[in-house]
Amino acid sequence: MLDPVLGxxxxxxxxxxxxxPLQEAAIEPLLGGEDALLLAPTAGGKTEAAAFPLLTRMGRHGWKGTSVLYVCPLKALLNNLHPRLRAYTEWLGRTAELWHGDITTPRRRRILTQRPDVLLTTPESLESMLVSAHVDHRAFFSGLRTVVVDEVHAFAGDDRGWHLLAVLERLSRTVGRPLQRVGLSATIGNPQELLAWLQGSGRGRRPARVVAPHLDGHSDSRQPAAAPSPPPPPGDIELDYVGSVANAATVIAALHRGEKRLVFCETRRTVEELAERLRAKGVTTFLSxxxxxxxxxxxxxAAFAEERDCVIVSTSTLELGIDVGDLDRVIQLDAPSSVASFLQRLGRTGRRPGTTRNCLFLALDGEGLLSAAALLLQWSRGWVEPVVAPPEPRHLVAQQLLALCLQEQWVGENLWQEWWNGMGPFGPGAAPVVRHLVEQGYLDEDGGLLFVGPEAERRYGYRHFMNLTAVFTAPPEFTVCHGRTEIGRTDPDLLTEHVEGPRKLLLAGRNWLVTYIDWNRKRCFVEPADEGGRARWSGFATVRVRSFHLARAARDVLLGEDPPVRLTxxxxxxxxxxxxxHLHTVHPGGTLITRHTEGDIRWWTWAGHRANATLAASLSAVVVPHRRANDQWVPLREDVSPATWGAAVAQVPSGLCLPEVDERAVRGLKFAEALPARLAVATLAARTADVPHAGEVLAEPVRFVRLTGT
Structure with a gap:
């Protein structure tokens, strides 16, 4: 069924x-123009499963101009994929080009005049093309037929997914035809729902199927029910406790010598500290x-891909499918935030014939050990998180309205909904956002037309509205330079806080002495130093939260269930x-309320951050005000008793309350200023809640336990 030249x-x-198997199973639906979600474990051949049928269809139907968009979440992933896709297109006399923020102006001009058959880009760069005065987007995309979204699960779980869907709807209206949508994903817990999400306004109107041969009995599924997760693949998984970054470095330096190792850390600071200690032990170390x-x-x-006996220490930047050569081993410090993330990381190993997938967990403290054990227990049960889009993206509705007016110069005040075909949050429910944008001057209104107003020009007009196409607010950082070479960026707090003696930074795994700070240009200049550098990043980064299922798995571990992996x-x-x-904080038959002699009362729910925040808001009569719940327990008032507890639970309305929202969190929500204050708060409140699981916990039996001592 494929083009003979391809064959x-x-x-x-x-x-x-x-x-x-996935590549064979994908041919028929993609040749037929169906929307599809292609599922396979990491290194399962998903790129070729999409590319080969689409290139065949391109030649068979004589598509001209840019007919296929290949969208990725990371520029690095695009750079990595481009040589492969360029080779495949060249076999058929076609072309593939890159378009993202690092592409030079001359190369962009060449792309605009010589439209490639396949364009690899990010959603932000795609929207920049739509709003740019230098791109005739109607002419450039006139031949567009298909959009491939790689690592679609990485989009769908946050606001970049809503942004992508909205941009695709605008693009579809621009070219005047529905676009075939093909998503590529690793194993997730709700494939049918993810496919329906990817279809946007085409849901139920266009044929679609999940293609996943590795899910036994669920390949080519056209049914609405979600496919179950497969059992975990065989692998060599070990869980160890080391107690500190220094000890982790000692273990990594001593074990697996001669192998290529990829170490995942959960923070940039840990990456820097571990890399510095590994280099001090003579280990060839790289960072990302x-x-x-x-x-x-x-x-x-590049160096890591060519080396053999070495270590690369990374955050999640190397979790997705960037090729770093054949890995021998993956090492994880503490635990990633999800089973899905762990599967991505585990899949970086075992690609060579005769090798198995492997991962060594090194817990830095007791909480890290419990989190790792809980995650591995859930993984062993064949459970993977469902990918769920964040609810109520009103701030992105505001961003899209502004971007649309920038793209079209003006839009009819009653016609803007047509650009998104009434899709979800971009339908009639967005009318209050439109009114607010007009009232506050973000949009001007004249003769029934909407166009960009002075407030939008003031806030977002810098550098041709570049800031309008970015979904997230980046924390302020200073660029660090050694001579003319840029090393990276650091938190400005490290440059302003009082220090005794010389000011030193830790960046790129090396120590640096700060020699000069250019406050106006936000740059600092450094020279190499021997030791004593510090690393820190803060700002608006999302706090990692433990889900209901992982919190309950932690409770199961504390109740005696071990994950079926090797424990040192x-x-x-x-x-x-x-x-x-934790003997008195967990019970298999429900939740516990513990009272210490010093008056500390805790309700041990083991329900996760969001469910506990929802419970705290709903039981305000017995909860300590202004004290946050965590993923394990909710703080209760000292005077709570079985009687007052029962009364408070009885008064909880059928609809649980949403958590209170900190004003600082609202300021960190990009485009929140373009929303009425109450809608901005409501948006964040909905995103910090877990009403279903909070209701489940509230219905469980509660036991009161009095503890003695501390």
Whole structure:
């Protein structure tokens, strides 16, 4: 069914004797123009599963101009994929080009005049093309037929997903035809729902299917029910307790010598500290995280791909499908935030014939050990998080209205909904946002037309409205330079806080002495130093929260259930200590309220951050005000008793209350200023709640326990 020229090159250029199951199963629906979600574990051949049928269809139907968009969440992933897709298109006499923020102006001009058949880009760059005065977007995209969204689960779980859907709806209206949508994803818990989300306004109007041969009995599923997650693949998984970053460095330096190791850390600061200690032990070490300069990251990734006996230390930047060569081992400090993330990381290993997937967990403290054990227990049950779009993205409705007016110059005050075909939050419910934008001067209104107003010009007009196409607010950072070489970026607090002696930074795994700070240009200049550097990043980064299911898995671990992986004696001993310590905080038959002699009252729900925040807001009569709940317990008033507790629970309305929202959190929501204050607060409140699981917990039996001592 594929183009014969493609078939020739698959055999003779790639040396493949056959296609993988996903690649075979994807041919028929993609050739037929169906929307599809292609699911496979990491390194499952998803790119080729989409590219080969679409290139066949391109030649068979004589598509002209830019007919396929390939959208990725990361520029680095686009850079990595481009050589492969360029080779595949060249086999058929076609072209593939990159378009993102790092592409030079001359190269962009060449792309605009010589439209490639396949364009690889990000949603932000795509929207920049739509609003740019230098791009005739109607002419450029006139031949567009298909959009491929790689790592679609990475979009759908946050606001970039809503942004992507809204931009695709505008693009579809611009070209005057529905666009075939193809999503590529690793295993997730709700594939049918994710496919329906990806279809946007085309849901129920266009044929669509999930293609996932590795889900037994669920390939080519056209049913609305979600496919179950597969059992976890065989692998070599070990959980150890090391107690500190210094000890982790000692273990990593001593084990697996001669192998290529990828170490994942949950913060940039941990990446820097671990890399510095590994280098001090003579280990060839590279780094990757978001605050390193692009050239610094590329050098590290290129060197790592060519080395053998080395370590690369990374945040989630290397979690997605960027090729760093054949890995021997993945090491995880503490635990990632989700099972899905762990599956991505585990999938970086075991790609060579005769090797197995493996991961060594090194817990830095007791909480990290419990989190890792809980995650591995859930993984062993075959559970993967469903990908759910954040509710009520009103701030993005405001952003899209402004971007649309910038794109079209003016829009009819009663016609703007047509650009999104009434899709979800961009339908009639967005009318209050439109009124607010007009009232506050973000939009002007004249003769029944809407166009960009002076307030939008003032807030977002800098550099041709570049800030309007970015969905998230970036924290302020200073660029760090050694001579003319940019090393990365650092938190300004490290440059302003009082220090005794010279000011030193830790960046790119090396120590630096600050020699000069240019406050106006937000740059600091450094020279190499021997030791004593510090790393820190703060700002508006989202706090990691433990979900209901992972919190309950932690409770199961404390109740005695071990994950079916190898536990080192250190890990087993620490877990035993944790079980003793939590003896009176967990119960298999419900929740516990503990009263200490000093008056500290806690309701141990093990329900996760969002469910506990919802419960705290709904039981305000018995909850300590202005004291936050965590993922394990809710703080209660000292005078709570079984009687007052029962009365408070009885008064909870059928609809639980949404959590209170901190004013600082509202300020961190991009475009919140373009919303009425009450809608901005309501948006964040809906996103910090977990009403279903809070209701489930509230219905469970509660036991009161009095503890003695501390």
């Amino acid at each position: 020739h090159h698959i055999v003779n250029s790639l040396g493949w004797r056959s296609l993988r 995280h978001a605050s390193l300069a692009v050239d610094e990251r590329r050098r590290a990734e 004696p250190r890990a087993a001993a620490r877990l035993a200590e944790a079980r003793d310590r």
